[in-house]
C-alpha cells in the first residue's frame with residue numbers, strides 16, 4: 001500500500017510523451033504508480049492519505065536553475081531592505097528610518113535598490129552620493145542594486161574604501177565620475193564592487209536566511225534549484241539536521257584574473273567537504289560580460305548610447321585563451337559550466353570557447369549552460385544544439401517597465417531591443433531550455449508569472465497586466481520582446497521541470513512524475529490548460545511535496 005494517493009486530477013508528468021494522468025501513488029517518498037483513478041485503488045489502503053484533486057493540476061516539483069540563495073533574505077533580515085521601494089522618496093525614507101533607528105551601527109548596508117526608479121542622469125549612472133550624504137554624512141552607507149551588478153555609496157563609504165577619481169578598477173569595472181566635479185559620482189559597477197568591503201555574515205545568520213529562502217521557494221512550488229555562489233557549508237549543516245527539503249546544485253564563481261588551478265582546487269575542496277545526497281557542488285559560474293543597463297554587455301554592434309569598452313560595444317571580461325583553458329579543464333574534471341552571457345557577441349565567444357574545448361577534450365556529456373542570453377545572433381541557435389549547450393532563460397525579463405524600455409532599452413539598443421530574451425528560437429532549434437528567475441534580480445520568483453509571460457509575450461491588452469501592475473505599484477509593463485518568441489505551456493513547463501533536472505544530472509530521480517522517481521510534486525489551485533493564458537499568474541500553489549512529504553500547505557498557512 002502507499003502512504004499518499006493523488007486522484008481525480010490533471011497530473012502533467014513531463015515524461016517523454018508529455019503524458020497527463022489522473023492519479024498517482026507514493027510510497028517511501030517515491031512514485032510507485034501513475035495512471036487512472038481506477039488503477040490507483042490497488043494502491044489505496046486504510047492508512048493511505050488520499051488527496052482528491054477535484055480537477056486541479058499537479059506538476060513535477062519545479063526547478064529554478066539560476067537563483068541566488070539566500071538572495072534577498074539576508075537583506076530582509078539584517079539590512080536596509082529596498083526591494084519594495086518604487087520611488088526615490090520611498091527608498092530614501094527607508095534608508096533614513098533604518099539609520100535613525102540604529103544609531104549605534106558603524107556601517108550601514110542595504111540591498112535590493114532598483115536603479116530604474118531614478119530618472120535623467122541618475123537613471124543612466126545610478127543615484128548620486130549626495131542623496132546619501134544628506135541622510136548620513138559621518139558614517140559609511142553602502143547600498144547594493146537589486147541586479148547585483150552595481151552599488152551606491154555615500155562620500156564616507158568612498159573615503160574609507162579608498163576610492164577616488166584616480167582609482168582604477170580591474171577587469172572592466174566602472175567607477176562613475178561626476179562630469180561636473182570630476183569626483184566619484186557614488187556608483188560602482190561590475191568588478192569595481194570588489195573594491196568594497198562588504199559585511200561578512202555569521203554562519204547562524206546565513207542559516208536563518210537560507211531557511212527563510214527555502215520556505216519562500218516551497219511556497220512557489222520549487223523543490224530544486226541551481227544556486228549561484230551556494231552557501232555550501234550551511235547547506236551541509238541543514239542536510240545533517242534533516243531540515244533541507246530541496247535539491248541544490250551549487251555553483252561557484254571563477255574570476256578571470258585569479259590563477260585557474262587555485263580556483264579548481266578550491267572548488268574541489270568544497271565539493272569533497274560539503275557534498276551530501278541532496279547537495280552537489282559541481283558547477284563553475286563564469287561572468288563573461290556585464291549588463292545592457294550599464295552598457296557593459298558585450299555586443300556585435302556598438303550601443304547607440306552609453307556603451308562602455310572599445311568601440312562602445314561593452315566589455316568581454318575574459319581572455320579567450322584562458323576561458324578555453326578553463327572550459328577544457330572543467331570538461332576533463334567532470335565539472336559543469338554555468339556562464340553568464342547577456343550580449344550577442346559575448347555568447348558567440350563563449351560558444352567558440354566551448355567548441356574549442358570540445359575539440360581538445362572530445363565529445364562528451366558535459367551539459368554546460370549559458371544563462372541570460374538577452375540578445376542572440378541568428379546563426380548561434382544551432383550551435384547550442386550542435387555543442388549540446390543548454391540555454392537558461394529568465395522569461396520574467398521579456399517585459400519591462402515603460403521607463404526602462406523608453407530610457408534604456410530603446411535608446412541603447414535601437415531595433416535590437418525588440419528581439420530581446422528569445423525563448424521560442426531555442427526550442428525551434430532543438431536546444432534544451434531551462435528556466436530561472438535569477439532571484440533576487442527578479443524580486444518574486446513566481447514561476448506562474450514566468451509561464452504567463454513565456455506563453456503570451458503580448459501586451460496588446462494592457463488590462464491583462466493591471467493586477468500585477470497595481471500589486472507592485474509599477475505601472476503597466478511594456479513589451480520588450482518579439483511575440484514570435486512565445487512558447488507553449490508544455491514547453492515552458494518542461495523548462496521548469498525535467499529540463500532543469502537534466503541540466504544538473506538529476507533526471508533519473510527528479511523532474512518528472514514517473515514510477516521509481518522521487519515524489520517531488522506541486523499541486524496548483526487550477527488547471528493551466530483550462531484557463532485564460534493571461535490569468536496564469538494568478539494560479540496559486542496549494543501544496544508542495546518533496547520526496548513524498550508535504551513541505552508547503554496553503555491551507556495550513558491560511559488557517
Ligand SMILES: [Zn+2]
Pocket residue numbers: 340372
Ligand atoms: Zn548574471
Ligand SMILES: [Zn+2]
Pocket residue numbers: 066067068228438441
Ligand atoms: Zn544571477
